[in-house]
Amino acid sequence: MILNQEQIMLRETVGQFFEDQSPVSRLRGLQQRPVEESYDRALWSQMAGLGLTGITVPEAFEGLQFGWMGLGAVSQEAGRRLVASPLLSSVALAQNVLLNCASKRQIESYLPRLLSGEITASVALDEGRFFDPGSVLVTEQNGQISGSKARVLDASMSSLIFCVARREAGDLGVAVVATDDACVRITPARFMDLHGCAAITFEGVPADRTEWLEGVDVASGLEQAIDQATIILAAEMMGSARETLERTVSYLNEREQFDVKLASFQALQHRCARLYCELELAESAVAAALMALDDAASSVSAQASAAKTLANDVFSLVTSEAVQLHGGMGVTEEMDIGLFLKRSRVCNQLLGSSSYHRDRYARRFGF
Amino acid sequence: MTEDALSVFRTEVADWLDRHCPASQRQPIVREEQIWGGRRRVFPSDDARKWFEACRDKGYTAPDWPVAYGGAGLDAEQEKILKQEMARLGCRPPLYCQGLWMLGPALLVYGSEDQKREHLGAICRGEIRWAQGYSEPSAGSDLANLKTKAEDCGDHFLVNGTKIWTTKADEADWIFCLVRTRDAAPKQAGISFLLIDMASEGVSTSPIELISGDSEFCQTFFDNVRVPKRNLVGAINEGWAVAKELLNHERKMMAAFEGMLEKPAMALLELAHYAVGVSEDGRLADPELRSDIVSHLMRETAIAQMGERIYRQGKAGQMDARLPLLMKYLGTSQAQVKDELILAALGGEGLSMDDESVASEGVRKMVKQWAFNKSLTIAGGTSEVQLNIIAKRALGMASGERRS
Numbered sequence: 001m002i003l004n005q006e007q008i009m010l011r012e013t014v015g016q017f018f019e020d021q022s023p024v025s026r027l028r029g030l031q032q033r034p035v036e037e038s039y040d041r042a043l044w045s046q047m048a049g050l051g052l053t054g055i056t057v058p059e060a061f062e063g064l065q066f067g068w069m070g071l072g073a074v075s076q077e078a079g080r081r082l083v084a085s086p087l088l089s090s091v092a093l094a095q096n097v098l099l100n101c102a103s104k105r106q107i108e109s110y111l112p113r114l115l116s117g118e119i120t121a122s123v124a125l126d127e128g129r130f131f132d133p134g135s136v137l138v139t140e141q142n143g144q145i146s147g148s149k150a151r152v153l154d155a156s157m158s159s160l161i162f163c164v165a166r167r168e169a170g171d172l173g174v175a176v177v178a179t180d181d182a183c184v185r186i187t188p189a190r191f192m193d194l195h196g197c198a199a200i201t202f203e204g205v206p207a208d209r210t211e212w213l214e215g216v217d218v219a220s221g222l223e224q225a226i227d228q229a230t231i232i233l234a235a236e237m238m239g240s241a242r243e244t245l246e247r248t249v250s251y252l253n254e255r256e257q258f259d260v261k262l263a264s265f266q267a268l269q270h271r272c273a274r275l276y277c278e279l280e281l282a283e284s285a286v287a288a289a290l291m292a293l294d295d296a297a298s299s300v301s302a303q304a305s306a307a308k309t310l311a312n313d314v315f316s317l318v319t320s321e322a323v324q325l326h327g328g329m330g331v332t333e334e335m336d337i338g339l340f341l342k343r344s345r346v347c348n349q350l351l352g353s354s355s356y357h358r359d360r361y362a363r364r365f366g367f
Numbered sequence: 368m369t370e371d372a373l374s375v376f377r378t379e380v381a382d383w384l385d386r387h388c389p390a391s392q393r394q395p396i397v398r399e400e401q402i403w404g405g406r407r408r409v410f411p412s413d414d415a416r417k418w419f420e421a422c423r424d425k426g427y428t429a430p431d432w433p434v435a436y437g438g439a440g441l442d443a444e445q446e447k448i449l450k451q452e453m454a455r456l457g458c459r460p461p462l463y464c465q466g467l468w469m470l471g472p473a474l475l476v477y478g479s480e481d482q483k484r485e486h487l488g489a490i491c492r493g494e495i496r497w498a499q500g501y502s503e504p505s506a507g508s509d510l511a512n513l514k515t516k517a518e519d520c521g522d523h524f525l526v527n528g529t530k531i532w533t534t535k536a537d538e539a540d541w542i543f544c545l546v547r548t549r550d551a552a553p554k555q556a557g558i559s560f561l562l563i564d565m566a567s568e569g570v571s572t573s574p575i576e577l578i579s580g581d582s583e584f585c586q587t588f589f590d591n592v593r594v595p596k597r598n599l600v601g602a603i604n605e606g607w608a609v610a611k612e613l614l615n616h617e618r619k620m621m622a623a624f625e626g627m628l629e630k631p632a633m634a635l636l637e638l639a640h641y642a643v644g645v646s647e648d649g650r651l652a653d654p655e656l657r658s659d660i661v662s663h664l665m666r667e668t669a670i671a672q673m674g675e676r677i678y679r680q681g682k683a684g685q686m687d688a689r690l691p692l693l694m695k696y697l698g699t700s701q702a703q704v705k706d707e708l709i710l711a712a713l714g715g716e717g718l719s720m721d722d723e724s725v726a727s728e729g730v731r732k733m734v735k736q737w738a739f740n741k742s743l744t745i746a747g748g749t750s751e752v753q754l755n756i757i758a759k760r761a762l763g764m765a766s767g768e769r770r771s
Contacts, residue, residue, distance in 0.1 A: 002679045249762050261765040269758035270751070276762055277693045281666065284673035306665040358661040365664075367636055367651045 001287045003073060006066055011073040014050065015080075021046065022083045024336045027194050030084060035188045036156040038196020039084040048117025053091050056228075057099070061111055068228070068293035072235035072286070079239025082336075082343055084195050086120045088350075089153035092232040093225060094121035097162050100221030101174050103214040110160070110176070119159040121176075124149035124200055125226075131352045133226060136172060138165040143207030145175055148199065153350075155179065155198035156188035162213075163202065164222065174213040174222060177205055193343040227304040230351045231289045234304075234311035237347050238283050241315040244340045245275055248322040251329075268325065275318050282310035302364045305357040312354045315344040368444060376445055381452045387421040389414040393457040401463045405496030406540045419493065422461035429467055429491045432475065436483055437491030447678070465534065466490035466497035468620040470543050473613040477560070477601045486541075486562070498565070499617075500530035500544035500587060501610070508752050510545070511554040511607070515589060517546035517561055524548075524561065524599075526569075526592040532746065536572045536585035539565055545610050548603055560606030562598040563589075579739035580720050617747045619691070622674075622698035635660060635708060642712045656711055663704050670697050689761035696753040699743035706737035 003011065022043055030037065047053075055071040057063020064070075071092070078087055095114055098107055098121070113119045127137055127150055138147030145165055155161060158179055167173040177184055185201040215221050249272055252263040262268055289307040292300050319341040323330035330337050348354070368376070391414040400411045402419050410416040422428050425439060431446045432438025441449060453460075471490050474483055489495040506513040515528025526546060536542065544561050551557035563570070569592040574582035601609045639660060643653045651657035673690065680686045710717040713733070719725035720734045744750040758764040 002676075002683050002685060249764060253763070253765055263764040264766060266755070269762075269764050270754045272762055272764060273754040273757035276757060277697055280690060280693055281669045281673060281697060284676050285665070285669040287676055288669075288672040306668060309662075309665055310669060355658075358658055358665075361665065362650070362657055362661045365636070366649075367640065367645070367657065367660075 001069060001073060001283075001290065003069055007070045007073055010055070010066060010070050011077060014052070014074050015077040017046070017050065018077050018081045018083055022081050024082050024339065027082050027084050027339070030190075030194050030196075035190055035196070038154045038157050038188070038190070039086065041157070043083075044085055044120075045117055047085055047087070048115075052087065053095070053115045053117055055091075057095070057111070057115065061099075061107065062115060068231070068290045069287075071232055072290040075232050075236040076239030076242075079236035079241075080243040082193070082240060082339060086122075086154045086157065088229065088233055088236065089122050090114065090120035090158065093123045093153070093229040094158075094160075094162055096225035096228045097123050097174060097222060098213070100225045101213040101215040101218045106176075106211070106213060120154065120157060121160040121162055122152050122155040122158040122198075123225075124152045124155070124161050124163040126150045126152070131349065131356060133164070133222070136164055136166050138163060138202060140165055140168050140173070140175070144204040145177065145202045145210055146204050148201045150199055151197045151350075152200050153195075153197050155186055155200060156196065161200065163200075165202075167212075172219045172222065174218055175205075176211040176213065177202070177209070181205055181209055183209075191342075191346045193339060193346045195343075195346065223301070226351065227300050228293060230304045230308050231286065231293060231300075233347065233351055234282075234286045234307040235290065237311040237315045237344070238279075238286050240340055240343055240347075241279055241282075241311070241318045244315075244318050244322045244337065245272070245279055247337065248272065248318075248325050251326055271321060271325070275314075275321055278314045278317060282307075282314040285310045302361055305352075305361040305364070308352055309354045309357045309361070312348045312357075316348055319344040368442065373444060373448065377448050377452065380449055381456075383425070384452055384456055384458055387425075388418055388456060388458045391415075392418040392459050394459075395457070396459045400459075402461065402493065403463050403496055403535070403538070404466075404490075404493030405538065406494070407538065408493060408496070418459070419461050423492055426491070428462040428493065429471060429487075432471065432487065432491065436475075436487035438487075443678075443681070462493050464490060464493070464496060465499055465539075466495065466541075469499060469613050469616050470497050472616045473609055474600065476612055477609045479600075481597065482562075482600060495540045496535075496538060498533045498536040498539035498542040498585075498587070500533055500536075500542045500563070502532045503529060504531055508749055510610075511558065513545055513547060513558065515544065515546050517548050517559060517594065519548070520593075522596055524594045524596065526561070526563065526589045526594055528589050530587045530589075531575075532584045533572070533587045534584055536565070536587045537574055541565055542570075542587065543600075543613075545606055548606075551604070555607040557604055558606045558610070559603050560600040560609040561594055562600060563592065563594050567592050567594070569593075577739065578741070579735045581735065581739060583739070583742075614748060615691075618695040618753075621743065621747045622694035635663075635705060635712070638709060639712045642714060642716070656708070659711075660708055663701070663708055666701055667705070670694075670701055673697070689757075692753070692757050692761055695747065696750050696757070700750065702743055703740055706733075706740050709733050710737050 051064050052074060054063035055066045055074060056068055059065045075087060098110055114121060125133055138145065138149060145163060161177045161179055163175045163177055165173055165175055179186060183203045183205040185203060187199045188196060189198060190196050252268055253261055255262045286307045289303040292303045322337050323341055326335060326337050329335050391412065400415060402415060426434060426437060427439055429438040430441045430449050434440040467490055471487055474486060501510060503513050503515060515530060517524040517526045530544060533542065542563050542565055544563055545558050546561050547557055548559040549557040569590040571588045572585045575584045575586060576582055639651055639656060643651060643656060646652050677690050713730060716726050716730055717734050720731055
């Protein structure tokens with residue numbers, strides 16, 4: 001990634017902040033908390049205080065306007081420490097659904113509270129087993145919203161749900177619903193990587209308690225927001241994958257067997273060298289996708305799919321290899337490597353598996 | 368240069384190219400029409416000669432070399448603009464030459480002023496075609512094990528030995544060689560870098576037949592060949608540094624090799640559509656091939672993006688020196704993946720290199736290329752050697768302890 005001076009300072013400040021305030025052990029601490037707590041609120045307040053909610057938000061809306069490269073760099077730093085926070089769910093996804101799908105009046109009514117960190121929002125997208133944003137069964141009928149959503153990130157911590165639903169006319173819409181609504185049933189759960197999500201059932205939320213986003217083109221605004229969040233997630237995954245490889249190489253450089261460092265064995269050197277090639281290849285695609293977002297390039301959708309596919313594949317490869325290369329220690333809870341492995345499995349499914357994105361990419365290129 | 372100056376430069380370049388590149392030289396290059404230069408050079412057409420001569424006179428055969436040595440003296444940004452504009456208009460590369468890609472850049476660093484004046488201009492002007500004398504039958508990946516000997520005979524060296532995988536040595540005029548000038552430990556400390564005129568008495572070549580049916584590579588023999596002392600590049604016994612500088616350029620060139628090759632008759636996607644068809648939902652009829660092609664396209668694009676990333680890092684002064692080490696390994700492996708996909712798509716049509724009843728000429732060329740490109744991950748340092756370098760230099764992994 002080529003960063004400008006402001007972005008470099010941002011990355012360094014945030015990297016140090018996460019190093020001090022949110023090492024991987026802080027994520028483990030969530031295990032002792034109730035399942036509703038999918039991240040540490042105190043940590044999040046500090047993050048919001050640093051301005052991390054507003055990195056890509058235009059100055060016109062009181063954001064920092066540091067660009068997508070800036071948010072990508074922050075997400076990578078978060079990925080290095082497996083930070084649990086609403087950076088993906090609320091900042092990358094919900095805020096951009098709002099910015100892309102809402103009217104100016106609606107943006108002005110919700111965005112300031114999101115930027116200040118006072119509230120967060122979660123986007124209810126998934127319904128079935130797989131990520132498939134085109135197939136939506138949650139519907140508006142006689143003005144009421146009914147149906148079920150799955151794997152809504154950080155929903156139990158959010159004040160608002162942006163629910164993607166089929167309007168009565170058949171087109172896609174996004175409804176803003178309060179999480180404390182009597183007709184919204186939220187069942188929180190923890191993924192194996194200790195990050196949190198929830199299943200949500202909408203039991204006929206009445207029209208006077210829902211607000212439909214009124215932007216010009218909600219369907220394409222939604223797709224755009226999903227692309228944006230997908231690229232940011234890919235950046236976070238690259239941070240986690242890089243951390244995993246670095247930890248693995250330093251382990252091999254320390255551990256001795258047969259009276260020599262494990263790192264001196266060519267079989268292991270070649271495995272690590274291949275992982276590093278794959279890592280930098282994926283990093284190049286992710287960096288190019290972030291740049292495409294900053295340039296508002298027409299290729300963003302294809303690049304989002306390529307970036308997510310390469311990030312999925314390399315994160316899963318690096319973590320599986322890391323466990324093997326750590327030997328017996330790799331399968332113990334004493335090491336963090338297992339957490340990175342689990343995180344890779346979860347991230348692979350979020351916002352689309354490689355198989356989903358390869359198919360989407362092929363369709364974009366007409367085959 | 369300022370953005371404004373670069374944009375003026377772009378306009379001038381585009382205008383110059385448009386005026387000097389004949390329409391026939393904007394067609395995709397075919398192998399038979401590549402211009403390799405040399406004493407025995409021939410031009411396939413008048414247009415080809417005109418285009419070559421225009422580029423030669425402008426310094427565009429070696430755009431980034433200093434004007435004094437026959438180049439155009441362009442900086443990295445200008446060179447990139449020239450490449451972009453040539454690509455946009457589809458201009459053919461004016462000259463193909465190992466002298467341009469490998470020897471020249473090394474001479475610019477290690478050559479004496481006399482050597483630069485004698486050789487660089489002749490390379491740019493396409494007058495001398497160079498071959499590379501590195502590998503030997505017993506010195507492949509272990510290049511420093513080379514045995515070709517150059518004996519100090521006062522005013523000249525007497526060279527005896529043999530070099531292998533010397534690309535197109537049978538058509539080359541000069542050869543740059545690594546030779547042993549002393550038995551030393553480590554082996555690298557007794558190697559010198561020598562330029563040898565292949566017209567000298569005692570030099571002979573013999574082509575090697577390859578699995579692609581081509582004979583791109585030769586074995587070259589040196590039998591009591593007298594080489595003037597002034598043809599030594601760098602200090603005596605210090606040729607290994609020159610060799611490594613040159614290898615960096617060779618690897619860079621090979622990572623981007625595909626762009627210089629003859630384009631297949633059909634792009635991969637077009638070929639797949641033609642060969643396997645589409646199902647009712649518009650998807651390519653073979654789902655596995657479809658998925659493999661997508662993976663390939665994504666990776667191929669990412670490799671180009673990595674090249675771009677390296678360029679931008681250099682420009683911003685944020686160079687990560689580890690990245691260029693990866694390009695040869697990634698680029699050559701991916702080129703082979705592409706060839707495999709082409710053959711998979713061709714099915715039964717891709718089973719012959721020379722039988723006209725089985726396949727058209729275009730298809731047979733693709734099959735030959737598939738076989739020839741197996742050499743990409745071997746030549747210029749095998750993929751395994753690249754991985755050794757990456758593990759050691761990029762990842763800092765401990766050196767292998769040799770134990771009996």
